[in-house]
Amino acid sequence: MCKYCKTTPLFEIGGTEFELKPTAGFKNDRKYSAWIMKGQADEKAGIMISTNGGNAVYFDINYCPQCGRKLGD
Ligand SMILES: [Zn+2]
Incomplete structure (x- = not known):
């Protein structure tokens, strides 16, 4: 963990939120946030991606991309 x-x-x-690095030409007009989250009722953990602290989108993951721990199950 x-x-x-x-x-x-x-x-x-x-x-903890991932440190996001800007690509070349990135316009610093919004703030992106990304972190791993899994609620008690969620079947899988997900990487959440939010803009300006608002509603987020996400995708499911099976392993932590930083330490390799299996998440869920
Ligand atoms: Zn980890």
């Missing part, structure tokens, strides 16, 4: 896939009181997994 690492800081990106740690267990929290609120979520089964609620990790």
Whole structure:
């Protein structure tokens, strides 16, 4: 377990935000956030991606991309 896939009181997994690096030409007009999250009722952990702290999109993952720990099950 690492800081990106740690267990929290609120979520089964609620990790530290990833450090996002800008690509060449990135216009710094919005703030992206990404982190790993898994609620108690969620079947799989996901990587959440949010813009300006608003509603997020996500995709499912089976392993932590930082430490390789198997997530869920
Ligand atoms: Zn991890």
